[in-house]
Amino acid sequence: MSGIAPVAVDAMGGDNAPAAVVQGAINAARKGQPVILVGPEPVVRAELHRLRAPAALPIAVRHAAEVVGMEEHPGQAMRRKRGNTIRVACELVKAGEASGMVSAGNSGAVMAGALIVLGRLAAVERPAILTQLPALRGSPILLDAGANVDCRPIHLVQFALMGEVYSRRVLGVARPRVAILSNGEEESKGTDLTRLAAAALRCADIHFTGYCEGGDVLTGEIDVVATDGFTGNVALKTMEGTARVVGVLTREAIRTNAATKIGGLLAKKALADLKRRLDWREVGGAPLLGVRGVAVICHGRSDALAVENAVERAADAAGARAGDETAAAAALAAALLRAGAGGNGTPRTLHLRRRAARHGA
Numbered sequence: 286m287s288g289i290a291p292v293a294v295d296a297m298g299g300d301n302a303p304a305a306v307v308q309g310a311i312n313a314a315r316k317g318q319p320v321i322l323v324g325p326e327p328v329v330r331a332e333l334h335r336l337r338a339p340a341a342l343p344i345a346v347r348h349a350a351e352v353v354g355m356e357e358h359p360g361q362a363m364r365r366k367r368g369n370t371i372r373v374a375c376e377l378v379k380a381g382e383a384s385g386m387v388s389a390g391n392s393g394a395v396m397a398g399a400l401i402v403l404g405r406l407a408a409v410e411r412p413a414i415l416t417q418l419p420a421l422r423g424s425p426i427l428l429d430a431g432a433n434v435d436c437r438p439i440h441l442v443q444f445a446l447m448g449e450v451y452s453r454r455v456l457g458v459a460r461p462r463v464a465i466l467s468n469g470e471e472e473s474k475g476t477d478l479t480r481l482a483a484a485a486l487r488c489a490d491i492h493f494t495g496y497c498e499g500g501d502v503l504t505g506e507i508d509v510v511a512t513d514g515f516t517g518n519v520a521l522k523t524m525e526g527t528a529r530v531v532g533v534l535t536r537e538a539i540r541t542n543a544a545t546k547i548g549g550l551l552a553k554k555a556l557a558d559l560k561r562r563l564d565w566r567e568v569g570g571a572p573l574l575g576v577r578g579v580a581v582i583c584h585g586r587s588d589a590l591a592v593e594n595a596v597e598r599a600a601d602a603a604g605a606r607a608g609d610e611t612a613a614a615a616a617l618a619a620a621l622l623r624a625g626a627g628g629n630g631t632p633r634t635l636h637l638r639r640r641a642a643r644h645g646a
Contacts, residue, residue, distance in 0.1 A: 298390025309592025
């Protein structure tokens with residue numbers, strides 16, 4: 286256990302803090318994952334005592350007196366409240382005292398804190414929020430899920446390349462299938478943004494499959510879905526809403542009459558498995574790709590289960606040590622865009638550059 290690096294957790298972030306956050310940290314610690322709870326020390330220790338956390342658990346507390354409110358301007362709060370929980374958690378990552386940080390607080394503040402304290406990886410124009418999706422099979426991811434509303438082609442290309450690295454290094458997909466979300470599979474579909482990005486990615490040394498439609502996102506046939514933050518966030522919220530509606534309709538259908546109630550009892554385990562697969566809490570949180578360190582943004586409504594899974598997600602990302610390869614992938618975007626537009630770059634030369642970057646040449 287001593288060889289496992291701790292994850293810093295913002296104890297005061299989210300609608301259910303500190304109780305749910307501390308409980309989630311306790312759950313993660315019970316599995317052997319060390320945690321540093323960041324928040325007002327008297328409050329955090331009182332919560333640990335109330336929840337009867339065993340003293341032997343690998344849980345440390347780092348004092349941070351200030352909290353960023355959900356209504357506060359992220360950048361201003363980061364600079365004005367220099368002792369806030371989010372910033373202190375990021376500083377622990379930068380100092381090497383924590384392998385990653387997790388927060389269910391103000392998502393804009395988490396992004397601002399990561400950018401101000403950790404900084405961007407070399408060549409990364411804009412970090413992106415990555416979210417793992419429920420699917421028929423596999424572990425598909427979508428990015429950007431809301432960090433960048435207005436994007437240029439280079440951003441979309443970098444999102445795809447960074448996502449491909451994450452899928453391989455963190456999720457263990459041998460050769461991820463990468464696609465751009467569009468309104469049709471034909472090359473003539475989409476917008477100027479998606480067409481330019483797609484042309485560039487066709488020159489990349491990745492398994493780029495072209496466009497995918499909204500209906501393809503959850504089939505498991507695509508491993509990495511790249512899109513702008515506006516479209517990605519709308520798609521994600523639509524999926525969450527659909528899952529809630531399906532749950533309500535299923536419960537209503539089961540309660541219709543005695544026969545359906547009996548059928549519901551017989552299918553109880555299957556329905557429970559379905560609910561678990563559609564539950565956003567099982568994902569835990571969304572990593573912010575493109576910064577110098579691991580930062581995981583959780584849903585504001587996160588409960589103990591979501592926090593526990595987010596800590597696990599942060600630890601997995603940190604253990605993959607994919608920062609250098611992510612930066613190298615992002616650095617190829619400009620050349621890929623030139624190649625896609627008929628410039629000086631060629632698929633062969635870009636392949637050699639990428640292979641050299643992977644081997645540290």
